Amino acid sequence: MLGNKNINDSNHLQIAGCDVVELAQTMGTPLYVYDEDLIRDNIQEYKQSFQENYPHFSLAYAGKAFLCSALCSLLDKEGWWVDVVSGGEYYLASAAGFPVERIIFHGNNKTPEERRLVLQGGVGRWVVDNEVELNFLLEEASSYTSYRVPLFFRLIPGVDPHTHQYITTGKIDSKFGLPLGEAENVILKALQSEDLEVKGLHCHIGSQIDQIDPFLKAAEIMLQFMADFRKKYDFVFQELDLGGGLGVPYLDEEKGRFPSFHFYVRAICEKVKSVCDELSYPLPHLYIEPGRSVVNTAGSTIYRVGSVKEIPGVKKYVAVDGGMADNPRPILYGAKYQARIGNRVIGKKERVSVVGKCCESGDVLIEEIELPSPSPGDILVVEATGAYNHSMASNYNLIPRPGVVFLRGGKPELVVRPENWYDLVRRDIIPGKNKEV
Numbered sequence: 001m002l003g004n005k006n007i008n009d010s011n012h013l014q015i016a017g018c019d020v021v022e023l024a025q026t027m028g029t030p031l032y033v034y035d036e037d038l039i040r041d042n043i044q045e046y047k048q049s050f051q052e053n054y055p056h057f058s059l060a061y062a063g064k065a066f067l068c069s070a071l072c073s074l075l076d077k078e079g080w081w082v083d084v085v086s087g088g089e090y091y092l093a094s095a096a097g098f099p100v101e102r103i104i105f106h107g108n109n110k111t112p113e114e115r116r117l118v119l120q121g122g123v124g125r126w127v128v129d130n131e132v133e134l135n136f137l138l139e140e141a142s143s144y145t146s147y148r149v150p151l152f153f154r155l156i157p158g159v160d161p162h163t164h165q166y167i168t169t170g171k172i173d174s175k176f177g178l179p180l181g182e183a184e185n186v187i188l189k190a191l192q193s194e195d196l197e198v199k200g201l202h203c204h205i206g207s208q209i210d211q212i213d214p215f216l217k218a219a220e221i222m223l224q225f226m227a228d229f230r231k232k233y234d235f236v237f238q239e240l241d242l243g244g245g246l247g248v249p250y251l252d253e254e255k256g257r258f259p260s261f262h263f264y265v266r267a268i269c270e271k272v273k274s275v276c277d278e279l280s281y282p283l284p285h286l287y288i289e290p291g292r293s294v295v296n297t298a299g300s301t302i303y304r305v306g307s308v309k310e311i312p313g314v315k316k317y318v319a320v321d322g323g324m325a326d327n328p329r330p331i332l333y334g335a336k337y338q339a340r341i342g343n344r345v346i347g348k349k350e351r352v353s354v355v356g357k358c359c360e361s362g363d364v365l366i367e368e369i370e371l372p373s374p375s376p377g378d379i380l381v382v383e384a385t386g387a388y389n390h391s392m393a394s395n396y397n398l399i400p401r402p403g404v405v406f407l408r409g410g411k412p413e414l415v416v417r418p419e420n421w422y423d424l425v426r427r428d429i430i431p432g433k434n435k436e437v
């Protein structure tokens, strides 16, 4: 099992001291649950690893992995930053009371509304992705702000992280960031502005990465760029943000395949220190932006089994009351998951396919898994769904999105209420009546 789970005397699965069968009964299914202590431990482990290895750093959680007010509050207490990639994420974090001075604003095509919202609301670091965006900022900054907008420039380091092609971002051919050859002129333009303040550089090479080398290579390329720029223009970048991307196991057999947080942080810090030493460059303030690795293992999804159907000689289908709408990762990336029967963890197993309830043959959560005789009414728990599940969920087939519960010391706390059917239709306008449903 992944994370802090155990089996209780009734042969039920327990997460953070909570019996999943009781959770399903009291909170309904499907339901996203998070072990709050595990998130907290991850937040602290990252922080401690940096404290042991580097003099000045900031940790920014990538909100696209999973964002809600309760998480913002945990991050705030630990002094973390939050990276947002849209007006919506910015709105959520700032409405939750997260200090805007610790928000990093990303995006390869920030809309006029988003730019205005963030400029007026205030921001910790604005990551300029391309020249068009810089031109907009040059025009708009002074009318919306009374401060100099603190900038990072996102560069493409040209490193292949060897992960799924949909989540590879740092290779030369990428929709994100400035090619190294173009970046110089764009940065020089910003340096001439009274309204903008160039703080540093940013890169992000991809996600679910299981090796350290691509991160180190990217760090080296970024520092070399910084040193070359200083040589030519006598300007020192004070800060460097190396993005997120550390992978984590989704299956028991993947345990040990990924570097630990500590190993990853130490390797990056050592690299930055040694390259700076070689280039006689002052140590930049270092940022990283982990998302998945902070929350994925802490999250699980609790479903109830409905239909069970055997096609003799072919396979047994076990359908749950959710699927691709709450977890699109299997159909998008071929992602693999493991699951347990929450009300009968140990029992004689049979081979089945776990499928969802969407009207789509590809709505398969787990193609093949051994489970103890899944039957209608059983509770099925899919593990490691903490990242990019809630945040990527859709209303396909007009299915309401599940609520989110944080679990701590045996107690559940609802942090995002489940959607209801009214939520799904309230923007719909009834023709002729010119009013919402």
Ligand code: LLP
Pocket: 062, 064, 065, 083, 106, 167, 204, 206, 207, 208, 243, 244, 245, 246, 289, 290, 291, 292, 293, 329, 333, 387, 388, 392
């Ligand atoms: N910083 C930036 C600029 C990013 O684009 C991302 C992720 C992160 C940080 C966080 O990366 P992480 O530590 O979570 O790997 N939907 C995909 C993942 C997309 C990642 C996008 N960017 C999935 O479900 O695998």
